[in-house]
Amino acid sequence: MPKLRLYAVILAFLCVPTGWATTDTSYSQADVETAILLRDDAMSGTRAWNIVESLTTEVGPRLAGSEAEARARDWAVENLTRYGFENVRVEPFMIEGWRRGAETAEVVSPFPQTLAITSLGNSVATPANGVEAEVVLFESLAALRAAPDDSLKGKIAYVGHAMKRTQDGSSYGHFVRLRSAGAVEAGRRGAIATLIRSIGTDSHRMPHTGNMSYSSDVTPIPIAALSNPDADQLERMAQRGQSIRVKLTLTPSYTGVVESGNVVAELPGSDLADELVVIGGHLDSWDLGTGAIDDGAGVAITMEVLRRIKEAGLKPRRTIRLVLWGSEEVGLLGGYAYADKHKDTLRNHVVGTESDFGAGRIWKITRSINEQAKPVADKIAELVEPLGIAPGSNSARSSGPDLSPMNAQGFPGFRFVQDGSDYFDLHHTPDDTLDKIDPAAMDQNVAAYLVFVWMAANSNVSDWGWPAEQ
Amino acid sequence: MPKLRLYAVILAFLCVPTGWATTDTSYSQADVETAILLRDDAMSGTRAWNIVESLTTEVGPRLAGSEAEARARDWAVENLTRYGFENVRVEPFMIEGWRRGAETAEVVSPFPQTLAITSLGNSVATPANGVEAEVVLFESLAALRAAPDDSLKGKIAYVGHAMKRTQDGSSYGHFVRLRSAGAVEAGRRGAIATLIRSIGTDSHRMPHTGNMSYSSDVTPIPIAALSNPDADQLERMAQRGQSIRVKLTLTPSYTGVVESGNVVAELPGSDLADELVVIGGHLDSWDLGTGAIDDGAGVAITMEVLRRIKEAGLKPRRTIRLVLWGSEEVGLLGGYAYADKHKDTLRNHVVGTESDFGAGRIWKITRSINEQAKPVADKIAELVEPLGIAPGSNSARSSGPDLSPMNAQGFPGFRFVQDGSDYFDLHHTPDDTLDKIDPAAMDQNVAAYLVFVWMAANSNVSDWGWPAEQ
Secondary structure (H helix, E strand, O other), X not given: OOHHXXXXXXXXXHHHHHOOOOOOOOOOHHHHHHXXXXXXXXXXXXXXXXXXXXXXXXXXXXXXXXXXXXXXXXXXXXXHHHOOOEEEEEEXXXXXXXXXXXXXXXXXXXXXXXXXXXXXXXXXXXXXXXXXXXXXXXXXXXXXXXXXXXXXXXXXXXXXXXXXXXXXXOXXXXXXXXXXXXXXXXXXXXXXXXXXXXXOOOOOOOOOOOEXXXXXXXXXXXXXXXXXXXXXXXXXXXXXXXXXXXXXXEOOEEEEEEEEEEEEEEEOOOOEEEEEEEEEEEOOOOOOOOOHHHHHHHHHHHHHHHHHXXXXXXXXXXXXXXXXXXXXXXXXXXXXXXXXXXXXXXXXXXXXXXXXXXXXXXXXXXXXXXXXXXXXXXXXXXXXXXXXXXXXXOOOXXXXXXXXXXXXXXXXXXXXEEOOOOHHHHOOOOOOOHHHOOHHHHHHHHHHHHHHHHHHHHOOOOOXXXXXXX | OOHHHHHHHHHHHHHHHHOOOOOOOOOOHHHHHHHHHHHHHHHOOOOHHHHHHHHHHHOOOOOOOOHHHHHHHHHHHHHHHHOOOEEEEEEEEEEEEEEOOOEEXXXXXXXXXXXXXXXXXXOOOOOOOOEEEEEEEEOXXXXXXXXXXXXXXXXXXXXXXXXXXXXXXXXXXXXXXXXXHHHHHHHHOOOOEEEEEOOXXXXXXXXXXXXXXXXXXXXXXXXXXXXXXXXXXXXXXXXXXXXXXXXXXXXXEEEEEEEEEEEEEEEOOOOEEEEEEEEEEEOOOOOOOOOHHHHHHHHXXXXXXXXXXXXXXXXXXXXXXXXXEOOOOOOOHHHHHHHHHOHHHHHHEEEEEEOOOOOOOEEEEXXXXXXXXXXXXXXXXXXHHHHOOEXXXXXXXXXXXXXXXHHOOOOOEEEEEEOXXXXXHHOOOOOOOHHHOOHHHHHHHHHHHHHHHHHHHHOOOOOOOOOOOO
16 A cells, blocks of 8 residues: 555645644654554454464464464564565564363262363373362362361362453453362362363353462362353252262473564664564463464464554554563563563663554554653554444553563553453463454454554654663 | 142133133133143252252262163153152163273374264274274265265275254254264275264364164274364374375274163153153263263153143043153163054044253244144243243144154144253253253253143143054
8 A cells, every 4th residue: 555655745735734743743744644544444344363263274373482383473574584574583582382182070979970171271280190189169269278287188179250241341350260279279178189160251161271380389180170151059059968070181291491482573664773663472371272252363463563664565663563472371481582682672662562462453552651641652553443432541650461470670661451341251262263353343343553653663652651761 | 830730720710701711612711720830930040950950969970771871861860750650660772882982083194182982872993093084074964975985995984074063953964974874885885994074163172972773784993073163183284295194093882682661750640641741861871971962951851741741630531651761862762662662542643842952042843743632732832922932833743852753654743842052052961061051941841741741631622633543
């Protein structure tokens, strides 16, 4: 669309003499008009869905540190190069690998039947023949924590919770603590294994995986998630008052130190080329699904943003950097590796945001920026308002999971909040597949990102709110 | 609710002198009033959901011929006896057993990833190490049938289809032919295995199982169903034009001759006790889910109908017989066993119907009855009309799957047609679980069955349309 540039120039020319131009000097009216053209053109249809279709079909599941994640990096490098971006490269880093094994569970008595489960990421294995024990049920992590030490000796702990769907996904942060800490809390009390209700909001026989961690002062015990219908079933059995025995077999393994990596590509800037506006998504996914919403969508939305700017023949003042992070799911390892590798140039990152909350429409902006950046940020908000996006809080220092290590060091927050009403139905399950994505919602995301990226890369504001250097 | 009987008597008494009574002599106004009381009382809440909760929780999956199906018969006998029904008994019969084994599939090249599959019921196994071959894709059973003999030599056939959801489920009868005949048609052309798109309407990673059969003139080959998202994935891969190799491992086994059985219970009639009105559902289920909608719901709805008549202290003229069929899923074997065992008294079965299309609301009646039964059948239709049920065709000689062997011999058809818009989302998948059932919809079913059963058991019509004896 080279015609875009021409339109932008004509419109900018028309606006100035008629007094439509802003009096604020933090951005140019020409850039506003370009942003509008980019936005409206995206709303008439983008290739974002085609990109996520390609990644999920040709690579499929891509667990951190696996051969499949390496194929995803190859896929990214090939496509980013084909799109004509510059400085396309892999920035490798090493992680401790983990691989899923067999995973089965069954109620042995009093009501024999199988249960749909999945191992949590990083769980230790049971013995190859499994473990069989009585189950002790807790309604929440708090209830488990209230149990005395050694009270679960030789038992399997089951822990439920009451997570419900929310639009912004904010309750996940609370309820996910059960996934992270359940094995430690049960192990501390003598349990030989832990089962949790999936951290999810659906009612399908799809257990939700996700990362967990151990504590050096507690012997690691295996942990798996039951699907919500299976958790319901176990709780109903327990209401009958008889002792329930479950056999659990999990055979995951640690694969030693393996390679992961971030993939980086750029549209170089002109007069402010050293300054960076950064967007991206994470390339790795859990192994159960094909990682369409988590986070093929974010990868595709942000790749398409750069592709459209490039194809329009537009040249930004600042460098627009795309980062496709690796090993997000296993502890934001790509985000930490990036912040470490680029530690000497972190303050060159003016502003940025990661797309990592599925493929739903954006409905809100949150940020943590200074007064200087407010005019351009407010203009961005005004320009995306026709997409159904409203301004939110200015007290959220978050730019997404993989930028959070930078946020922790003062990188100003900016985030497009997507509608995640169904996100935790699919999150970390086999059901995270392409058919769950609405292409039109992806187009709306691309349109909003285009406005943000173009305005941020071209404004006169280079300081969005990094704290003063010590 | 013994008060029900009193109300009925009072109302009948009130009606006669005021001229409200029907002039038709095929049923009494007292029975109409009783039917209305039974109906309205059911709509204020029944125990049907509690019954299916008990079956699905305490027994769970109950594959035909399995130890679990035997436990389901024990459960039925215990509960039917507890409810105070008479002649509670198991009518055993023998079947050829089949048991699921391991089942895995993966794309080996060009895009390595696993596929969610399940073995169809009665499939032979692959070698223990699986088979690996190129996949040849067909868009439909018709397209497979058009392929020349020997054209699939050494290949795996994949066959898709275009089934879409319908309210009455009527397209299942057409599309299920692929499940039944796919292995024979592919085997006839030299294929070593068959994959089909699940006969289902959902988009979850839940493959749909179901019975298949072989033909004596074609070497049996293994057959499995892909979930719909996995079928989409395979078809997308094929669009890329490269040869696709899949490895398939299925290890089901035949377990020899094993016992199954129908469970029968009765509310004995008075002056017409030899004549039967029969209702029921099937006790067996597929092994992947807990058989809540298929057919725990039908079992529970019809058990609750008898329970409520008994608890109201009502005594029907004809015997109301409940049959909970076994081994429906593997070829209506309980239905055939019943028709055979009772062959000398088939014509004592005046009318009846099986509940076996999930737990959704009834919206239509279909039937195939004679002129003599029309007044009482029309009155039943009038009495269930306030439940949102409309009269349908009088040319459907079906009373449900397990009564179809009797229908084939002339048993008049009568069926309450349930809303099955989501039935084939769940049918024969792991997702057929209790959480999918709306208790209020079950109450509406119970209310309709109560009207039917009470009117049919008490009318003056003993011939609903059996053809004249030869």
